[in-house]
Amino acid sequence: MERPGLKELLDDIHADKVDVIVVYKIDRLTRSLMDFSKIMDVLDAAEASFAAVTQHFNTTTSMGRLTLNVLLSFAQFEREVTGERIRDKIAASRKKGMWMGGARPLGYDNIDKKLVINEKEAKIVRLIFELYVEQGTAPDVAEELDRRSVRNKEWIGQKGKRKGGKPFRTQGVCTILQNPLYLGKMRYKDEVYDGLHEAIITTEIWEAAQTQLESQRAKRSDAKRTKSPSLLKGIIFDASGKPMTCTHSSKKGNKKYPYYLSRSILGKRKGNDDNALRIPAQAIESLVRDRVETVCKTKSADHEFILKVVRRITVFKNMVEIELNHGESGVDLKCAESRGDEIIIDKSHAVLRIRASLQTRDNQMAFITPSGYDASRVGKPDAVLVKNIVLAWKWREMLDNLKYNSIPELCRGEHQSEGYVRRLLPLSFLAPDIIESILDGKQPPSLDLKHCTTTELPHYWDAQRKLLGYIA
Template sequence: KVVRCAIYTRKSTEEGLNQEFNSLDAQREAGEAFIASQKHEGWTLLPRRYDDGGFSGGNAERPALQRLMQDVAAGEIDCVVVYKVDRLSRSLLDFAKLMGTFEEQNVAFVSVTQQFNTNHSMGRLTLNILLSFAQFEREIIGERIRDKLSAQARKGKWKGGIPVLGYDVDRSTPTPKLVVNKAEAIQVREIFELYLSMGSLLLVATELNDRGWFSKRWTTKSGRKRGGVEFDKNNLHALLTNPIYIGKIRHRDDVFNGEHAPIVEPALFFRVAERLKRNAYLPNPRSRNKYGSLLKGLLYCRGCGRAMTHTYNTARKRRYRYYTCISVLKQGRAACPSRSLPASEIEKAVVDQVRCIAKDPALRRAVFDETQVHLRQQLEECRLNLAVSEREIKWLEEELKQTTQTGSTDSEMSKLAADLQERLSREHHKYGKLSNRVTEMEAAEIKASDIARTMENFDNLWSTLSPKEQWHMLSMLIQRVEFDATESSFEIFFEDAGIAALSHAAEGSAR
């Protein structure tokens, strides 16, 4: 009987694979010699190669292994030959699954250097013992890495991983140390001060991006460029809550005194922490409307793109309300030419324009056409962001795979793997939200009748609502109002989903 044999080889890292004769070749050569020694039993080597270079044995997500198992399932292989058991898998669970598949397909498994064959009961017993020890060894290594990281943290030493803005890594000593980057340290202190003055992660992130500031740029040991991304709420929050800036090292839930120099005063750090804590319990900005301003969260300055926030002055015991561009409030008149608008005037003008649209069929049609265009643009932008997120996930997965496949117990690599896993989890969450948004937008169908029904009922509904309810209605109907200071004009952008929702509400109340 002919026994068709396939040789599987694996190496955890890519180091040395470009050599003329590498580790995979050596493993294959040993397998070929063993198969040749069994020629009298009918063993013959299949020409197809199953080589996984640069892949960890900790999981089964390996291209050559997947091809091997597909060929096993197709009945094209009678015996799988490896140099050592752990070349096929280091995971007892994965190995048990592979062995189960081999048994179902009547495929033998042979380890060349450990001299056993699963065709025999003694070979199967030996295999299970070897795998148990391999799994035990892997768990012990993991415990040692965790203990080492914990010991480093208690001594105040940097645990490794992704460098943070404000510090460089000095690798001239046996244990890498953090040293202050003076230019970046100035930026970090400015970021803390900005948050105290603005009180919003989103506003601060926008301000930093407007200034052209980026997250920490760094180079890996292999020479790859990393970091240098724009600020968002997530990475800004991580920066503002990192105790490393006050000379501390955080390990899990514990914080220890670090051996590196602080760059932020503890008083400033804890004031920011308290502000973050307070803001975490506040409702959405659009829902905070103490003075009943109708355009709260809706009015934007066309000149600089920033929001126009509701402000007021008190004179002769009367309160005068205004909308003022945030750029002007934070940076002065030189930052933006937009002037403060009397709140009652701009609110009345916006409501009157909505009323005009409600009464004019031609204007209603124009709003419908504009809304459709805007919806398509939003959908296209959302799809683009979804594609970008998908690429980011693939990149992070590849980076994580390369990091874990090195098999290194180095603390820096372990921290890097943990950071990559955390970023991957956040990106998956972001992808899920974007995917849901795309699905919702694709399912949304704004009809001309929705526009007509909503607008025709606007006056009837408006007169019966309280100021808070009127603001809520505008928030559903309008996405944003852009004020152009140079032209003293404004433009209304309608909320696509809100039009349909108000239309259905009006339809229901009419029944």
């Protein structure tokens, strides 16, 4: 019923321009019994008739209508069987690893219905995977690609118009990272089969990227509140001195993401209130718990414990003030000095002034101090840094065991860019105690992959410890 020609015919019938519709066979008009019934209603209303040249029946009699319905039923059956055969053929071809058309993937050209590597685009695909394994988040990769003026696939459409050639977006990067096509595989529904085309990336880089993707999902999952939905309820205020309320937003899968909001935002009365804030609960709670556990020398600051020690929390745009019950036993303010906080002491209470601003790190919001300290990452290994250290050690062993005689030869054999390999190899020469601290998540806050790969690492271990912030 949605065919343009059929719509035009029906419009002519409504306009009394048609007396009779003549077709070669009934199934030339439609193969749907329901659609034909609608067409006949339109013909009856306009007092028009219908005729098939090779099929003789009279629709004014019951026998004629029965004959017509039987013919249409067989026509519809034939259409459905044909559709099933086509779907089965596509499924069988997919399982054999054949390319069955669709959107043209970056890195390949469709030549004689086969995927052939386009080496110019394949370099972009490898770069995306390398940047993701190195930097750890899709938004960072998209930003770096844009900085390098790298664009997505460009082609000429059926109407001769040029399409694509636009900057990469986060979603586009994620789609490429999760597509097994680049590993020489073919996905059909929920199954993955060996493809007939060549792979662009190695199994090693694919697995590293998938591990990183899973790590990002886990981090987002860890952001959910578990026991207490509002750890700081009743003691957190914005810069205007107004209490902040805990609420949450929901996304796909019924996941809840808790936030602390200024009441002016909650009531949609923000107006000119520049102090109104909307803060992810995980970000501020991690910061407060870290400081409380530091000054109280404990590792389990729950809601009840925090209420006992903390009198008030005031959140500014670039600072957080935590007012503590100074007289409470077990509070050691000297420990806060290790975090670089400003301490104001009164008779009954003390205030920790923490210079920190809300920033995005590893695809989640966190309060970051000027020194790069992030309380939400304390005690958690940096998955991106760990993976790249492992990769560096693997390449170093290949060179040591003479599997490859030079770095350029290694790059060709492992399908990696030389710049990428040369940036990572120095990680294999880190001091053992530095590597151990990274694996335990106890490295200095400023020590991440970017710092390690943009700084020339000394050969001497003591110099490394000093440069990377282990010793003063």
